[in-house]
Amino acid sequence: MIKNIIFDFGDVFINLDKEATYKELAKLGVTEITDEMMHQYFQYEMGLISTDAFVSYFHDKFNISKEDLISSWNAILLDFPLHRLKFLKELAASKKYRLFLLSNTNELHISWIQNDWGMDLYNEFKNCFEQFYLSHEIKMRKPNSDIFEFVLNENNLIASETIFIDDTKENTNAAKELGISVWNNNPKQEDVVDLLARKEFN
Structure with a gap:
């Protein structure tokens, strides 16, 4: 589960x-x-x-x-479709799951996002997560196994009770090796808002 x-x-x-x-x-x-x-x-x-x-x-x-x-x-960096924020906020409000963000990123990209979105929207997004892990802040990056082990250990997560969503196959393969369920999403054909319809949740 x-x-x-x-x-x-x-x-x-x-x-x-x-x-x-x-x-x-x-x-x-x-x-x-x-x-x-x-x-x-x-x-x-x-x-x-x-x-x-x-x-x-x-x-x-x-x-x-x-x-x-x-x-x-x-x-x-392109746009942030707000129907995804709506989905995330509803998911967070349900309190059914512990939510985490784990991103390979950097200071320039995060600064651009903060300026493009505005800090109110950025914080609204960030506050949906229990932990907001950015690679340049935690000094680790995907697909190295240590970053996944860090998230699991720091938050006392059981791998078999955890799903990881990422568009890069190399990253989901690394998480899968640790026993984490994964969804290697195809951004051209799939949308994160359909997450709960997947078999892992049913």
Whole structure:
């Protein structure tokens, strides 16, 4: 029986265009994503380097303005359909489940969301969750198993009583290995508001 729900953020609640950053960087002359660049990205996503250090790395390497880099970086972020907030608020109000957010993200993306949504809406969303885990704040990222173990242990969750929703197969596979039920949602065809209709809840 499911008692705990762990949600991803991007392409679960907020819509993403995952190719947009690559396309915008290509317009600036960055056409190849190297292992070194990905290492910087992962370090930044785990809060192990500052925003200034992250942006300066690309600025120094490619001689691109920091403003253009930040704009390209945030191009991935799209809209937040409010019917999903309505679903989440009703789910939280029912008190049937313990709700958690677990997102791979970074300071630039969260700042953009806070500015785009406004802090009132952002806090309304955040307050629906018992815990709001952002990778750059807790210094861990999915799909590494330690981040899932951290959430389970810190909140005394039993894996078999927990479901994790994420659009990235690598992340749901990692959670599944720990005995957590998973929904690897397809954002083009599925919507988180249909969660309770799934077999895990019936």
